Amino acid sequence: MDTAETFINIQENHPTIRFAAKELSRYLNLAGIKTKILLERSKAQKNKNQISLCIDRPSETDHILIKPDKNGYIISGSNPRSVLFASYRFLYEMGFRWIRPGKRGEIIPSIKRIKKDISIDEIPSYKYRTLCIEGAVSCQHVIDIIDWAAKNYMNGYFIQFHLGTSFFKRWYQHSDNPYMKPEKLGKEDVEKIVARIIKEIEKRGIRFERMGHGWTCRALGIEGEGWDTENEGLKKISQEKQKYLAMLNGKREFFRNVPLNTNLCYSNPEVRSAITDAIVDYAEKHPEVDALHFWLADGSNNNCECENCIKTRVSDFYVMMLNELDKKLTLRNIPTKIIFLIYVDLLWPPEREKIENQDRFIIMFAPITRSYSHSFSDTKPEEGIKPYVKNKLVFPKNAADNMLYLQRWQENFKGDGVDFDYHIIWACYYDLNHFTLAKVLHKDIGYLKKMNLHGFISCQVQRASFPTNLLMDILSRTLWNRKISFNAVVEETFDNAFGKKYSRDVAEFLRKMSDLWKPFFEPVFIPKTDEKRINLGLDNIKKMQDICKSFRPLVKKQVACEKNAVGWSWKYLDYYLELLDLLIPAYSAYLRRSSDCREKFERAFDFVKKNEKILHPALDVSTFTGVLRWRINEAEGIV
Ligand SMILES: [Zn+2]
Helix, strand or coil, rough: CCCCCCCEEEECCCCCHHHHHHHHHHHHHHHHCCCCEECCCCCCCCCCCCEEEECCCCCCCCCEEEEEEECCEEECCCCCCHHHHHHHHHHHCCCEEEECCCHHHEEECCCCCCCCCCCCCCCCCCEEEEEEECCCCCHHHHHHHHHHHHCCCCCEEEEEECCCCHHHHHHCCCCCCCCCCCCCCHHHHHHHHHHHHHHHHHCCCCEEEEEEEHHHHHHHHHCCCCCCCCCCCCCCHHHHHCEEEEEEEEEECCHHHHHHHEECCCCCCHHHHHHHHHHHHHHCCCCCCCEEEEEEECCCCCCCCCCCCCCCCCCHHHHHHHHHHHHHHHHCCCCEEEEEECCCCCCCCCCCCCCCHHHHHHEEEECCCCCCCCCCCCCCCCCCCCCCCCCCCCCCCCHHHHHHHHHHHHHHCCCEEEEEEHHHHHHHHHHHCCCHHHHHHHHHHHHHHHHHCCEEEEEEEECCCCCCHHHHHHHHHHHHHCCCCCCHHHHHHHHHCCCCCCCCHHHHHHHHHHHHHHHCCCCHHHHHHHCHHHHEEEEEEEHHHHHHHHHHHHHHHHHHHHHHHHHHHHHHHHHHHHHHHHHHHHHHHHHCCCHHHHHHHHHHHHHHHHHHHCCCEEEEEHHHHHHHHHHHHHHCCCC
């Protein structure tokens, strides 16, 4: 294609395909190529510089195709969002990069002419590639990650709860950072934010998932938007509905005062009906939702002990509700998919009930109690399935033990399934250098197929690009192609982020630091003090300090000369080294259990809080400090 104007020809007038055309045009213009969008197929066009956008081989499963033709290129996909993915892929092939969410991540090449002979025909390894809201978020943070997700072929976004109010409150109220000014955030504000976010999801044709916990609250006639405590006892629920509450220790009340963590008396048909009615009502009012999550209360070992509930597993009642719900939805012609959750008490499969209309459902395995030091692929079962003793359940830690429970469920459920997992919410702060965790994530995603799962929902902080975007890149690349090697993603991430000349130095620094950090990824004092890991950790800390010292001059030099997205990579790394200057002594105090442990960590927290205005697009300061506080508490014996 020559340097004359390039026509972007929209052959299917769908909002997402129009958006794909706008994105192609905008980015090509930025790179120096003049473009014009043609809104309808024009047969008279005989221009040789044409990019035609269309649907090919229509399917819900993503498929991207790019092929040269006599007029230029045909960029197509199996559905509108795949056409968008293919458009971004086309730009990628010409050197565009999005190395982290937001403007700070954009790399725009300078292009004289459109590259010849780009030919792509790819189907992703997994059908579901979803991000789930967690941590502290602003409207912009969410919009940025949705935008990044589409550019990296992630095809789903999940807002937990109706509006995800708690996540927005954590950001806008800044209750844990005195350096940030709190902003007013009423219900109307959150509604407006979520409406904007839904527009961004719809614009990209991405699958939209919603809700999760909270149906138990709706059945009681109260909101279940977060884990707020209720201090007025049962005042807000009617006398009649108080008997819906699970009975624990002979009493029907909120579980530790948290309505969201309160299960109900599921043997009562009225209760089951109230829950399924609430879901049907919601699904009917929200046709924008592709998949609705139906989870029971949060928390564990909190199920009803009344005489009618005690004899039956909670999963049997759950499946009864799933079947009731499906019948009600079918009766009203509502096609919404329902995602059900295998989690804590529900890990133990039903003894009697079976899911009838399996096409309605997606099984979601959420091994929240697992360790992230090892992958599903390289662990072996140690304890097997433990006995089911209501409210005295002991949950599996080893990843392979967790899988045994899933396999039991899968004996009777043959529909689609996903892993709902937590690598990038807490574990990313155990391994701050991310290399060890990234390897586990890479192996886990590669292994999902062997677990008969069809994808992954990453329950994660929305800002996980500090010090680098490695975890996010591993997530998106491996979900697209489960056979891509770990090193291939590492090389791409670091070459793009830091430039080829020094990318290996940065990767090696973080790889070594991550290795040395290993002895204290997991608590060293609980369940019992592990002297071996403590001593190894203390030795490693001395080595870390030397490595940081010799690495610093390169970072300082690069910060001074690099600009734009690559400049930001070096800046973040520079902040990270400053943070390590404070954190490494704090970890030393933790390992030695010395009395200044808290004070040392607080100094590191003060540093990130003071710099939150600069760091916030890459680092979720609130979750970071929250997770690291667990270590202080552990050292002080507050568990
Ligand atoms: Zn009961």
